[in-house]
Amino acid sequence: MTLDDTQTKAMTSAGLNLIAQALSIYDRDLRLAVCNRPFQTMFNLPDWLTIPGAPFEDTIRYLATSGEYGPIDDIEAYVADKVDIARAFEPHYMERTRANGRTISVEGSPLPQGGWVTVYTDITQAKRSETLLRARSEELSEKLVSHSEELAAANRKLAASNAALEEAKRELTEMEARTRLVTEMMPAHIAHVNAEGRYTYSNRRLSAIMPGRPADVVGMTLSAAVGIENFELIRPHLHAAFQGESPVFEFTEPHDSRRLRAAFTPDGQGGAYILSMDVTAETQARAALQQGRRREIAAQMTSGMAHDFSNLLTIILGMQSRLARMDLGTEAADLIAATRTAARRGGRLLNRIADMTGQRPPRPQATDMHDFLADLKLLASPSLPQAVDLTVLDHCPDRPVMLDPGLLQDALLNLILNARDACGTSGQITITAHAVGDIWLELSVTDTGAGFSPDALDKALHPFFTTKGDAGSGLGLPMVYDMVKMAGGAMEIGNWSGGAEVRLRLPLRLAPAAPGGLALLVEDSADLRSNYRTMLMDLGYAVIEAAAADEAQALLGDVGEIALILSDIKLEGTATGLDLGWAAKSAGVPLILMTSLPLDDPLHRAALTSGPVLRKPFTIQTLAGLLGHEAAA
Template sequence: MSSGDLFRDRLDLLQAALDHINQGFSVFDGDLRLVAWNRQLFEMLDFPFHLAKRGTHLAAFLEVNAARGEYGEGDVAELVARRVERARLFEPHNFERIRPDGQVVLVTGAPLPEGGFVTTYTDVTREREHQASLERTVEERTRQLRQSEDWLRLVTDNVPALVAYLGPGPVFRFANRRYAKWFDQTVESMIGKRAEDVIGPELYREIAPHIEKAFRGHAVSYEYSRARADGRLVHMRSTLIPDRTLDGRTLGCFVLSLDATDQKRSETALAHAQRMEAVGQLTGGLAHDFNNLLTIIIGNVLALRRRADAPAMPDLAAHLDPILHAAQRGADLTRRLLAFARGDAPNTRPVRLSGVIANIEGLVAGSLPSAISWSTAIGDDNLVAEVDPAELENALVNLVLNARDAMPDGGRVSLSLTRLQLSDTQADRLGVEPGAYAQILVGDTGTGMSEDVRRQAFDPFFSTKPFGTGSGLGLPTVYGFARRTGGNVAIDSQPGRGTDIRILLPALSGADMQGDGADEPHAAEGNGELVLLVDDDEAVANVVRDQLCALGYTVLVTTEARDAIDLVRDVPDIRAVLSDIVMPGQVNGLALVEELRRIRPGLPMALMTGYREGPAKEATRPACPVLPKPFTSSMLAKTMSEILAP
């Protein structure tokens, strides 16, 4: 075998091997003529097999492609010539060509040392379709993820909670809008920031131990407070939940927080109400016995004063007046305490508030030193409220005198009256029902109150005044008065900046005014009518008997409710009954009234009590007058006139 034959055999063997490659393959020499190829080249690119012979010029292959439009629009010869010129550069080339039928072919070529180049052709259609499918999937998943994030954002922004996520650092990775607003931020400004930079170094020092514990893998709950930009103190309850992997690593922590400001306010109000209830029960029990003692003292002093008019005892009145004054002060203190403890206001009527404020000017004018200036401002002269005018005057005088005491070096006291229309939110914050209110504001430029003092200001017997100079019932009485009217009291104060105290009273229209508040005519005295007096305390009974006798009545006294029933049944001359309500161990006054009405339905009756809780309220239901102990002779005369009136 000649060497030429051996070379051809080897080329044939090489050609057979190339035909088994799943890529197209070609080799062109320095003259751009075909030297080697494989079958896959012609099948993949649809070249006619008559070109598959050594010596075929590259231009022949290019003409086939150009004629089929694989190079786009243009003259075939020109398209071929440009590509032949580029091929003569023998540069490495790597590109993808998309054929008209959509097939994608990766063409990779490299120059040969002696000129020419070798090129492989790879059908990457499926790979590109798969890649495009993956890209579409990624795009769709990205869109879905974005939708999920948008949905998550929508949900978290609308739930009534503050939601955030802290990553290592700790750094905020997520926050809903409520959380961002809580710290006077936006969501965009928070993300990526360190927690200390967002919440401030002072607050961060307080809660940093809780965050560290959460990053150690423990769920933790805590509370904190912070002052808002407007100075209002707000409260937050937070829970940190670790974000842990299956192998126990902590990636971050979820933050769930709830604004507890309203709940704190409610808890404070509930605690205050419970204290008020306890004080009410205590004062109610003590007041009955104390008022009985005052009734005895005042009754005996009044009896002595009647005798003091005799010429033989000209100086007796001078000694009795201080006793009577002291007893009346004790009675007034008890009434204030009871007014604070009870839930009713029996002497209320529609009152034009501007008139009350005008009276206050006269009452306090002489009580303010020259170093304190005084001003009033009436914003609405027609404001009317359903109040006890005496209680309102007492409340305002109390506030003005407190303001005076808070300014030992002088200052300014102002009293103003304005109309307010409270929305649901405003009313809820102030603890009242929505609607129209009269606001009476007493302001001063005095020493002000600390937050602790402000919280305790309405507690009974709490006082910042020196021992013996204050009863601790001033502000509690104001509070009780306002709450009984359906209103409230609010204190705005800071140390060194003075105090503003607002009384809110439900406003009526001017048409609700009734009468002019003129004094009622003096009650008529008795004309010997027989009155049955029932009181288990003999000393009290004796004093009231003397008062009734002094008023012109004939009095039959018993200390037993059962005897009273027998007497009414057996003595038809009894014209009226006056009974105590609370008689321990016996039928009480309410039950006695019911029993006597069954025996003599038209018999006039009245009740006395030194205890304003429970029974006294019930006593008003059967239209039976109730006389509060201690009482003066004029009060007794008025009550007797009412029940004996024809």
């Protein structure tokens, strides 16, 4: 049977109170964590200074005011000096004669998590004995004096050793502080849990990768720190680490669908070290790159066949035209008309395939989603039967977002027309749009039709699968899927209680704010820098410049708030404009890349997954449209 926390705390408190020495522990914020009863009685402290959370500053002020440290001219200056010394967390030992004539020793040691423990010992009697011994030393025999001298020499050697140990301890403390500072600056959560799953160390970055979770988690269980939903996803991997394995895995955080990667490493004592980070942007980029590669493969496979098929359709249509001019009778005329209709349908199908496998990349621009959705409703409503109602629930951010409005409009119109066909002559179509945390822009289209059949749920995203017979091409939903994946997003289809639902998730990238702030221009060509500087200034920005990514990162850290970064991809040195991405994201600064590299260049393709890319050369109107600003003609 194990003791609960209340029993353990009570037994610990009782044990500390039985110690003859006074003891206090203050945390990194200089607040009392624990003390024993001798600490209160030794310094005659009021109760409110002995409860957890009592400020160190208030305790020093009380002791100084009560005369503990003797006469003091400026008590507040004395208190401030003591607080500054305490914040340094230096190990120390000292002996002090109190105002009441008694002598105490004070020994303080820093703790690994910050803060320190101090032990106070009343050594008055020992000091009196030393004085008496010195007074009577003349009465001692020469041998005893010699022995005392030898003992004193040994004590001096011991003191020297202790000093060396204290110096080593100080250096170790400084090293621990530096290590703690480095880990707290890393964009990842680094921690350790013991065999019970309780945190013994954390770099206070859990809240950075899981917004809404606490930062100070030392002493908490992993399940309490990350929440039950997340812990259920983590539990099997944690148990594997406790068994000696080193699992590395990814999971989607349920709150706002962040993609997180975690690595557990066993510590050899039943616990585990934890390294976890937010890889949402990486996952979005990976999905977009994979879809781009699929498009390339599809284009390679279909381009030759499409060319030959197009030639065959041309021949068929030509022959049918010649047959139509012959007097072959009514029955033959019907067959000729049907053949020509089928050939034309094949031509339209070829165009759809070309759209899916073409090289047209997404062209993100600053888009006001409120205006976009209003225009979409206006555009789609005339194509719906009178008894089919279209409702738009707009909960989008008020600030413009970066996306390709043309591709998104085509995709949503496709879904609306599919929903219209499912509803028949009457029904309800609903478009819902909202942000999921600061990660995704989610748009869903629902209808009150019959919903997806099990077969359709399984095959709806397969090219050429259709439930509309000759009226459908089977490329509508695959084209929507292709658009979403090229943007680094995700698509889900399913049924709800009233019909079918298609949900699209696109990376939420807010457009740069209104002009008038400070822009960082990163370009290694002096002539081009001059041109782009003029464009930015005409749009209302003040401009600072850099020629290399390293120089730009230094400016990003040293200069005040920067509203926009406009950077070439290829720059001086080995770092590229892509390397600015993490620094810009960490600083919350929008980044727009520009390049003259061809579309098939790996750097260009990688840039397309992270945000807007301007093709050189470009005009001020193009730049203004991307930023959502009006440019002078």
